[in-house]
Amino acid sequence: MNKPNSAPTMKDVAREAGVALGTVSKVINGIPVGESYRLKVEEAIKKLNYRVNSYAKGLKSNRTFTIAVMVPNLISPFFSKLVNCINKSLAQRGYRMLLCATDYDPEQEQSYVIMAEQQKVDGIICLSYNPNLQVSEDVPLISIDRYFGAHIPCVASDNYGGGALAAQALVRNGCKSLAFLRVGSKLTNEPNKRRDGFINACENMAVPYMMKILDDGQPYSAFEEFLQAHMQDGKLDFDGIFCVTDLLAHQIMGSLRQMGLRIPEDVQVVGYDGIRHFGDLDYTCSTIVQPVEEMAETCVDLVLEKNEGKTPSLICLPVRYAYGGTTRS
Amino acid sequence: MNKPNSAPTMKDVAREAGVALGTVSKVINGIPVGESYRLKVEEAIKKLNYRVNSYAKGLKSNRTFTIAVMVPNLISPFFSKLVNCINKSLAQRGYRMLLCATDYDPEQEQSYVIMAEQQKVDGIICLSYNPNLQVSEDVPLISIDRYFGAHIPCVASDNYGGGALAAQALVRNGCKSLAFLRVGSKLTNEPNKRRDGFINACENMAVPYMMKILDDGQPYSAFEEFLQAHMQDGKLDFDGIFCVTDLLAHQIMGSLRQMGLRIPEDVQVVGYDGIRHFGDLDYTCSTIVQPVEEMAETCVDLVLEKNEGKTPSLICLPVRYAYGGTTRS
DNA sequence: TTGTATGCGTTATCAT
DNA sequence: ATGATAACGCATACAA
Numbered sequence: 001m002n003k004p005n006s007a008p009t010m011k012d013v014a015r016e017a018g019v020a021l022g023t024v025s026k027v028i029n030g031i032p033v034g035e036s037y038r039l040k041v042e043e044a045i046k047k048l049n050y051r052v053n054s055y056a057k058g059l060k061s062n063r064t065f066t067i068a069v070m071v072p073n074l075i076s077p078f079f080s081k082l083v084n085c086i087n088k089s090l091a092q093r094g095y096r097m098l099l100c101a102t103d104y105d106p107e108q109e110q111s112y113v114i115m116a117e118q119q120k121v122d123g124i125i126c127l128s129y130n131p132n133l134q135v136s137e138d139v140p141l142i143s144i145d146r147y148f149g150a151h152i153p154c155v156a157s158d159n160y161g162g163g164a165l166a167a168q169a170l171v172r173n174g175c176k177s178l179a180f181l182r183v184g185s186k187l188t189n190e191p192n193k194r195r196d197g198f199i200n201a202c203e204n205m206a207v208p209y210m211m212k213i214l215d216d217g218q219p220y221s222a223f224e225e226f227l228q229a230h231m232q233d234g235k236l237d238f239d240g241i242f243c244v245t246d247l248l249a250h251q252i253m254g255s256l257r258q259m260g261l262r263i264p265e266d267v268q269v270v271g272y273d274g275i276r277h278f279g280d281l282d283y284t285c286s287t288i289v290q291p292v293e294e295m296a297e298t299c300v301d302l303v304l305e306k307n308e309g310k311t312p313s314l315i316c317l318p319v320r321y322a323y324g325g326t327t328r329s
Numbered sequence: 330m331n332k333p334n335s336a337p338t339m340k341d342v343a344r345e346a347g348v349a350l351g352t353v354s355k356v357i358n359g360i361p362v363g364e365s366y367r368l369k370v371e372e373a374i375k376k377l378n379y380r381v382n383s384y385a386k387g388l389k390s391n392r393t394f395t396i397a398v399m400v401p402n403l404i405s406p407f408f409s410k411l412v413n414c415i416n417k418s419l420a421q422r423g424y425r426m427l428l429c430a431t432d433y434d435p436e437q438e439q440s441y442v443i444m445a446e447q448q449k450v451d452g453i454i455c456l457s458y459n460p461n462l463q464v465s466e467d468v469p470l471i472s473i474d475r476y477f478g479a480h481i482p483c484v485a486s487d488n489y490g491g492g493a494l495a496a497q498a499l500v501r502n503g504c505k506s507l508a509f510l511r512v513g514s515k516l517t518n519e520p521n522k523r524r525d526g527f528i529n530a531c532e533n534m535a536v537p538y539m540m541k542i543l544d545d546g547q548p549y550s551a552f553e554e555f556l557q558a559h560m561q562d563g564k565l566d567f568d569g570i571f572c573v574t575d576l577l578a579h580q581i582m583g584s585l586r587q588m589g590l591r592i593p594e595d596v597q598v599v600g601y602d603g604i605r606h607f608g609d610l611d612y613t614c615s616t617i618v619q620p621v622e623e624m625a626e627t628c629v630d631l632v633l634e635k636n637e638g639k640t641p642s643l644i645c646l647p648v649r650y651a652y653g654g655t656t657r658s
Numbered sequence: 659t660t661g662t663a664t665g666c667g668t669t670a671t672c673a674t
Numbered sequence: 675a676t677g678a679t680a681a682c683g684c685a686t687a688c689a690a
Contacts, residue, residue: 007467009683020661025685034659049465051447055387056683059666064384066427073413075608080409084402087430091437096444098395099428101416108420115425118380136378138336247607275607278576279404284606338667349677354669363675385667388682 008048017044028052058120067303068098068116070109070126076247077275078290079127082144085296086125093304095122106130123303131187142303144295146189150313155298156190162288162319163197166242166270169286169321171205173268173328175240178207179230181223181252182244183214190316191244194272198242210238224255234260239267246271249285253326269326283324291317337377346373357381387449396632397427397445399438399455405576406604407619408456411473414625415454422633424451435459452632460516471632473624475518479642484627485519491617491648492526495571495599498615498650500534502597502657504569507531507538508559510552510581511573514545519645520573523601527571539567553584563589568596575600578614582655598655612653620646 017040027041058064100112123140202209212226230237243249249271274289346369356370387393429441452469531538559566572578578600603618
């Protein structure tokens with residue numbers, strides 16, 4: 001042996017098979033080659049257990065078949081489901097996924113983008129809350145839920161339609177007066193449109209509504225105060241609540257039950273996201289379901305797309321209402 | 330410009346700064362260099378917005394600062410929490426994570442290992458259910474929850490101790506007779522020891538117990554039949570149940586409630602894993618909590634470890650009992 | 659059709 | 675201390 005404990009290279013395969021380096025390369029890349037040569041090479045590959053070094057390959061071809069994915073974390077069920085689907089889509093197309101959990105830290109997000117750039121990944125899919133993320137032009141970037149500008153495609157669920165759908169579902173189930181509860185940043189991201197859609201639907205149906213929107217710093221208890229303030233004789237002013245996420249719905253339902261209210265008899269609750277217990281069991285609440293698989297598929301389609309000119313700048317995918325036990329049906 | 334739309338290379342930086350290639354390399358890698366030279370190089374780097382190409386670096390140095398992580402999916406909360414923690418640990422040490430969701434498919438698992446090898450990752454952390462996974466010697470592999478043999482370190486929670494802890498918790502809360510419910514493969518993986526620990530504790534405490542273990546093919550309804558069979562006059566034969574996972578506990582609790590039983594008044598339930606609602610809210614049930622952070626940290630420590638000879642072959646990390654509303658305390 | 663030679667962007671070993 | 679140069683493993687244009 002010439003190279004004792006080092007992985008075999010193409011050169012080794014060529015020597016073993018008694019052919020030239022170029023021939024080995026051709027066999028590996030499926031370029032036609034003499035039958036007898038091909039067999040010899042394949043045998044040598046098997047014998048030496050040869051694997052192409054994808055770093056050398058990437059260096060040469062400037063393609064790495066790797067996509068970087070950035071999300072705040074994998075703790076939130078929605079994020080982890082999303083990443084799971086993206087992973088599947090990428091794998092189906094022979095792509096690998098480099099994963100980055102940023103913990104909502106703008107600095108980390110920025111440094112991950114830089115990392116991705118120097119990793120020479122073929123593209124980036126990111127769900128970022130950093131309003132001024134700097135990204136170089138030469139690596140395709142797809143954003144989820146946050147619109148950066150016309151030059152960066154953004155994939156989201158139909159948040160506006162979803163907000164409307166929530167209001168309609170509550171009214172259809174008999175609600176006479178609604179409330180919208182929201183927590184989150186003032187950032188102008190796509191999910192903000194849930195409110196607009198909700199309001200529009202309420203006005204169209206001529207149903208009264210109220211809203212409680214928590215700013216970044218405010219504690220959850222502000223919601224409990226809001227609820228208390230609207231209790232009269234053991235009943236709430238409203239009989240239907242749309243929470244901006246299933247997470248918030250879960251928390252609000254805890255508060256409602258503590259106040260002695262029954263769900264859905266006294267008050268009905270609709271969330272947003274479509275979170276299921278343990279990822280694939282029952283819904284945690286009646287909810288507007290985001291089309292996570294389709295969103296993932298769309299992101300992957302876009303990031304791998306060649307024709308960069310004519311990609312749309314915002315794609316909203318349809319949502320649907322799902323019964324989850326916290327409404328009448 | 331010589332190279333129009335191509336990323337700048339070290340050579341470009343050298344030309345821009347008017348120094349030699351080697352000098353640029355040294356500046357980048359923090360090797361001492363003349364002050365004036367360093368400044369010139371740093372300025373050129375900034376001006377050209379130069380980034381090192383980590384594929385060329387990896388090719389040369391045979392280190393990629395990338396670890397491949399393999400789990401069945403990111404849907405199960407336990408897996409996603411685990412991956413989240415591993416991601417954090419790796420990031421802290423300047424490592425990147427290549428993620429692979431295998432969907433329990435042995436073929437996919439095998440092909441991912443091959444992929445990882447040819448990606449020339451620095452190591453692999455995997456949670457695999459493939460009993461005969463083939464892995465080459467030259468890339469460090471750490472296993473989670475599944476013991477492959479002395480040559481592959483395995484990290485797990487103290488499943489045996491956890492099983493015992495569950496029995497003790499139930500008895501401490503007044504249970505007189507217990508049941509152990511389990512679903513899963515006959516594979517001899519670490520979580521199987523939960524049963525052994527449970528049995529041992531029951532015998533030590535002289536508490537009667539029964540078990541219902543579902544084989545791979547059997548449907549969940551077999552559990553419901555089991556429960557029905559042990560109902561007498563609206564009461565169960567046992568007053569404490571240890572479910573092998575929180576997921577199973579969640580399902581069983583649904584069945585129990587449907588049968589009109591109250592939890593924890595009529596029957597107490599303990600699960601295993603420490604799953605929380607939405608990842609970081611309340612526990613889904615009283616449970617044995619796996620030390621996920623520590624497990625992740627340990628895996629990363631091991632996979633990056635240099636001294637390969639003296640790594641232990643099995644590391645069990647301590648678990649703890651947590652109250653989650655399905656026991657008396 | 660098969661083999662040869664060059665270069666991808668780095669690092670590291672040399673002379674200088 | 676600095677600069678030229680040879681690998682690293684692969685793809686490919688070009689020569690045979």
